[in-house]
Amino acid sequence: MSLLEVNALRVRLRGPDGPVEAVRGVSFSLDRGQTMGLVGESGCGKSMTALALLGLLPEGGLLHGSVRFEGRELTQLSDRELCRLRGNRIAMVFQEPMTALNPLHSIGRQIAEPLCLHRGLSSEAARGVAGELLHRVGMPDARARLDAYPHQLSGGQRQRALIAMALACEPDLLIADEPTTALDVTIQAQILELIVDLVHERGMALILISHDLGVIAETVERVAVMYAGRIVEMGPVATVFGRLAHPYSRGLFAAIPRIGGGRSGGGRGRLAAIPGRVPDLAALPTGCAFADRCGHAQPVCRLAEPPPLAVGPEHWAACGRLDAVLASDG
Amino acid sequence: MSVFLARRLATLLATLLFTSLVVFLVLEVLPGDPAEVILGTEATAETLAALRAKLGLDRPAAERYVTWVAALATGDFGLSHAYSQRIWPLIAERMAVTLPLAVMAMVLTTVLALLLGVYAAAHHNKPADAAIMAVSQLGISIPSFWFAILLILLFAVELGWFSAGGFPGWSKGFWPALQALVLPAAALALVQAAILARITRSAVLETMREDYVRTARAKGLGRDRVLWRHVLRNALVPVVTIMGLQFGNLLTGTIVIEQVFTLPGLGRLVFQAISNRDLALIENVTVLFAFIVVSINFLVDLLYAAIDPRLKARDV
Numbered sequence: 001m002s003l004l005e006v007n008a009l010r011v012r013l014r015g016p017d018g019p020v021e022a023v024r025g026v027s028f029s030l031d032r033g034q035t036m037g038l039v040g041e042s043g044c045g046k047s048m049t050a051l052a053l054l055g056l057l058p059e060g061g062l063l064h065g066s067v068r069f070e071g072r073e074l075t076q077l078s079d080r081e082l083c084r085l086r087g088n089r090i091a092m093v094f095q096e097p098m099t100a101l102n103p104l105h106s107i108g109r110q111i112a113e114p115l116c117l118h119r120g121l122s123s124e125a126a127r128g129v130a131g132e133l134l135h136r137v138g139m140p141d142a143r144a145r146l147d148a149y150p151h152q153l154s155g156g157q158r159q160r161a162l163i164a165m166a167l168a169c170e171p172d173l174l175i176a177d178e179p180t181t182a183l184d185v186t187i188q189a190q191i192l193e194l195i196v197d198l199v200h201e202r203g204m205a206l207i208l209i210s211h212d213l214g215v216i217a218e219t220v221e222r223v224a225v226m227y228a229g230r231i232v233e234m235g236p237v238a239t240v241f242g243r244l245a246h247p248y249s250r251g252l253f254a255a256i257p258r259i260g261g262g263r264s265g266g267g268r269g270r271l272a273a274i275p276g277r278v279p280d281l282a283a284l285p286t287g288c289a290f291a292d293r294c295g296h297a298q299p300v301c302r303l304a305e306p307p308p309l310a311v312g313p314e315h316w317a318a319c320g321r322l323d324a325v326l327a328s329d330g
Numbered sequence: 331m332s333v334f335l336a337r338r339l340a341t342l343l344a345t346l347l348f349t350s351l352v353v354f355l356v357l358e359v360l361p362g363d364p365a366e367v368i369l370g371t372e373a374t375a376e377t378l379a380a381l382r383a384k385l386g387l388d389r390p391a392a393e394r395y396v397t398w399v400a401a402l403a404t405g406d407f408g409l410s411h412a413y414s415q416r417i418w419p420l421i422a423e424r425m426a427v428t429l430p431l432a433v434m435a436m437v438l439t440t441v442l443a444l445l446l447g448v449y450a451a452a453h454h455n456k457p458a459d460a461a462i463m464a465v466s467q468l469g470i471s472i473p474s475f476w477f478a479i480l481l482i483l484l485f486a487v488e489l490g491w492f493s494a495g496g497f498p499g500w501s502k503g504f505w506p507a508l509q510a511l512v513l514p515a516a517a518l519a520l521v522q523a524a525i526l527a528r529i530t531r532s533a534v535l536e537t538m539r540e541d542y543v544r545t546a547r548a549k550g551l552g553r554d555r556v557l558w559r560h561v562l563r564n565a566l567v568p569v570v571t572i573m574g575l576q577f578g579n580l581l582t583g584t585i586v587i588e589q590v591f592t593l594p595g596l597g598r599l600v601f602q603a604i605s606n607r608d609l610a611l612i613e614n615v616t617v618l619f620a621f622i623v624v625s626i627n628f629l630v631d632l633l634y635a636a637i638d639p640r641l642k643a644r645d646v
Contacts, residue, residue, distance in 0.1 A: 056544060079552065083551065086550040087548060100544075102545075102546070103640055104637070114549045114550060149639045
C-alpha cells in the first residue's frame with residue numbers, strides 16, 4: 001500500500017465570476033521515503049493540490065475525488081479527525097516565511113505548539129524539543145533563539161524555524177510549497193539541502209512544489225508537470241529531463257535563463273517564452289488546455305482532453321500529438 | 331522601551347499645551363465680559379473695573395495665559411465665578427459620578443463588542459453573522475438619548491428595576507449608587523458597542539486570512555483554537571485603537587446622558603457652566619477632558635507595545 005494515493009482529485013474554488021476549477025483530475029501515488037516534485041507556473045493548481053491533501057482549501061472550496069493516506073480516505077474525515085493528522089503525520093512548509101509565522105508569538109512557542117497538541121508534551125518538555133529541532137535545522141545559537149520573535153530573524157532563519165515546526169512530530173509526509181522562492185539565492189541552496197538531508201535522515205516522503213525546474217531536478221526523484229489544473233507529464237526526474245515530451249514542459253524548460261547564452265529549446269541570444277497566456281480557469285477550452293499556445297497543435301487537440309501516453313518506463317505525457325512532438329527532435 | 335515611553339509622553343504634554351492654548355484663545359475672542367455677567371447689566375463702570383482688576387482681566391492676555399497654565403500645572407484650577415468656590419472640589423465631586431459612568435459604559439461596550447464581533451466573524455456568512463450585523467447597524471443608527479428614554483420607559487417605568495434618574499451619591503452605599511449608573515451606562519454603551527462589534531468582526535476576519543493562520547491550521551489546530559490563540563491577539567490592535575477614541579466619545583456623551591438621567595456629573599457641570607458663562611470653569615473642565623482623552627491614548631500606545639513585540643522594537 002502506498003503512503004499517499006491521490007485519485008482523480010478535483011478542486012473547485014469560488015471565483016469572483018462563479019466557480020473555478022483549480023485542479024482538474026490529478027492522480028499520483030507516493031511511497032514512504034519517496035520524493036516527488038510538482039512543477040508549473042503560478043495558478044496551475046499545484047498549491048491547491050497541496051492544500052486539498054491537508055483539507056485546508058480556502059473558504060467555499062469544494063473537493064472531489066479521492067485522497068488516501070495509509071489507506072484512509074481523507075476526503076471523508078471530519079475537520080477534527082484531519083486535525084489529528086495535520087502537523088502530526090502530514091506537515092507542510094509554506095512559501096512565505098515572512099508571513100507564515102505569527103508575529104506575536106516567539107518562535108519557540110510556535111515550534112512547541114504541535115508537540116503539545118499531538119504528543120501531549122508539557123510546555124517545558126516541548127520547549128526542550130523545540131530547541132533541539134532549531135539546532136538540527138541549523139539555526140545559529142538555537143536555544144537562545146527560542147524566545148526570539150519572527151521579526152528578529154532573517155528570512156532564511158524564519159524558513160528554518162518553519163521547517164523545524166513542520167518536523168516537530170516527525171511526519172511521514174512533508175509537503176513543501178515553494179519553500180525557497182522568497183529567499184536569496186545563496187540561502188535557497190542551503191534550505192533545499194537541509195530539506196533533502198532531513199527527508200533522507202527521517203525517511204519521510206516529500207512533495208516539493210516549485211516553479212523552478214532547477215530546484216526540482218536537484219531535489220526529488222520524480223516530477224509531475226502541471227498545467228491548468230492537470231498533470232501533463234510525469235516520470236522519474238532523470239528520464240523526464242532527459243527526454244521532455246509534452247510541448248508545455250519543453251516550453252517551460254526553454255524559458256530558463258542560462259549563463260553562457262546556450263539554450264536547450266530555442267536559438268542563441270533570446271530567451272524563449274511560451275507564446276500566449278495561461279488560460280482562464282473559469283473558461284477553459286474543450287480539448288487540450290495548452291492547444292492555444294502549442295506549436296504542434298492540430299484540430300484534433302481541441303476535440304478531447306488527451307489521455308496519458310507512455311514515453312518511456314514510468315514516464316508519460318498527456319499530449320495528443322506526442323508522436324509528432326517526439327519525432328520533431330529528429 | 332524608554333525611548334518609546336519618552337516620545338509618547340512628550341506627545342501627551344504637547345497636545346495638552348496646544349489644547350489649553352486653543353481653549354484660551356477661543357474664549358478670549360468670544361464676545362461677552364465675565365465681569366459683566368457676574369455683576370449684571372446694571373453695574374456701574376467703576377464696580378466693573380474693580381472686579382476686572384480683582385479677576386485679573388485688565389492684564390494682558392499673554393500674561394493671563396501663562397499664569398493660568400502655570401497654576402494648572404500645580405493642580406490649581408482657580409475659582410468659579412458662578413459658584414463662588416474653588417473649581418477643583420467642584421470637579422472632583424462631579425468626577426465621582428462621570429468617571430465611573432464612563433468606565434462602566436466602556437466595560438459594557440468592550441464585553442458586548444468582543445463577544446458579538448468574534449462570534450459573528452467565527453460564523454462568517456451564516457445567519458448568526460447577518461443577525462448580529464443587522465442589530466449593530468440598528469444600534470449605530472439610534473441616538474443614545476432616545477435609547478436612554480426607551481430604557482427608562484422599560485426598566486424604570488414599566489418594570490421598576492432601576493430608578494428613572496438622579497443619583498443617591500456614593501455615601502449612600504456602593505450598590506444603590508452603581509444601580510443608578512446602570513441605565514445611563516447601557517444607553518452610552520449601545521452605540522459604541524455596535525461600532526466596536528463591527529470593527530472587531532472585520533479585524534478578526536482580516537486576520538483569519540493571514541498566512542500564519544493557515545500555518546496554525548496546518549499544525550493541526552482546530553478552528554476555535556486558532557481563533558483564540560492566533561487570531562484574537564493579532565486582531566486586537568485596531569480594536570484597541572478604536573476603544574481609545576471611543577472613551578473620548580463616551581466622556582462627551584455623558585453631557586447629554588447626564589441631562590436625560592439628571593445625574594450630577596461633569597457633563598452636567600459643563601452644561602451649566604456654559605449657560606452661566608462661567609469661563610474659568612469651562613476652560614478648566616475642557617482642559618481636564620483633554621487631559622483624560624490624551625491619557626487614554628497614551629495608555630492605548632502602551633497597550634500596543636504590550637500586544638505587539640514589533641512596536642517595542644521599532645521605537646527603541
